[in-house]
Amino acid sequence: MKYxxxxxxxxxEISFAEEFxxxxxxxxxxxxxxxxxxxxxxxxxxxxxxxxxxxxxxxGAAKGLISMSDDFNEPLDEFIPYTE
Numbered sequence: 001m002k003y004x005x006x007x008x009x010x011x012x013e014i015s016f017a018e019e020f021x022x023x024x025x026x027x028x029x030x031x032x033x034x035x036x037x038x039x040x041x042x043x044x045x046x047x048x049x050x051x052x053x054x055x056x057x058x059x060g061a062a063k064g065l066i067s068m069s070d071d072f073n074e075p076l077d078e079f080i081p082y083t084e
Contacts (some may be wrong), residue, residue, distance in 0.1 A: 009017045014032065021030045073082060
């Protein structure tokens, strides 16, 4: 999934902010866009080209993560009056 974050940073703090965002573990890509560049169709196209492709589905990826209780198929006590 791709999210765009728009923040306003003082000119003398841009390099610090760029390094800060690059060091966040879940941030995969940092791209600085100047205020006049965001309306530039070429810049917007380059952002669109950087979209991530979805990861392929992998069978068995959740194996062992989901478990059901042994009495899963047993009738629930709350419904006994309706089943008699």
